Amino acid sequence: MVRAGLTTERLTRAGAELADEVGFEQVTVSALARRFDVKVASLYSHLKNSRDLKTRIALFALEELADRVAAALAGRAGKDALAAFADAYRDYAREHPGRYDAARFRLDPETAAASAGVRHAQMTRALLRGYDLAEPEQTHAVRMLGSVFHGYVSLELGGGFSHTAVDPQESWHRMVDSLDVMLRNWPTS
Structure with a gap:
């Protein structure tokens, strides 16, 4: 019997909140069951296992961050645009550290291709159009921005x-200013 009020969406959201409180790595179906004061088995009608829960939290975080x-x-x-982009990522990571970690959870290729991760890549490339970078330089710049933002935030x-x-x-x-100068003066091969 399914406990009234428990849905996959509600469990995912609660898992995201739990990730912010205790860290994404500590989120398990057992920890989530304790949060709702239910037996672990009662969650298995909504979730397959802890990996499924973490995948759902990752998808939720990617969507939430993409919207922001x-x-x-x-x-x-x-x-x-570069400053707004950078600030949105940093602010999200500071407000939701567990969700931020979840957004970097390794997804299988099919799930990743259907996720908001695609929107993140599209927005980064849209941002870079303002710097007139063509391929393959655009891909190098996408990787650089992701590395710098993630490194700083971490x-x-x-x-x-x-x-x-x-x-x-x-x-x-200063870092954002430097990135702007670098992107405007991108070296070509």
Whole structure:
């Protein structure tokens, strides 16, 4: 018998909240069952296993983040778009660290192709059109932006910038300014 009020959507959302509280790696069907004060077996009519739960949280986070980035990019171009794009990712990671980790969960190719991850790639490429980069340079730039944003956010969330008096926000702005200069002066092969 299915417990009243439990749905796959509700469990996914609760799993995302749990990820923000305890970390994405700690999210399991058992932990979710404790949150609802139900037996683990009662969740298996909605979820196959912990991997299924994590996949659903990853898809939820990718969609949520894509919506946020799209809203931030609307009507912007060039450096303004780059800053809005970067800030949307950083703000999301700071507000939802578990969901941010979930958005990087490895999905099988078919699931990934049907996910909002495709929207992320499209938005990054749209942003780069303002810098007039053609392939294969555009792909190199997409990878660079992802690496820089993720690296900075990961270090910041891990406390890596808490040992100096220099405000991480100031460093963030300098990094975005530097990326803009680099993209406007992209080297060609």
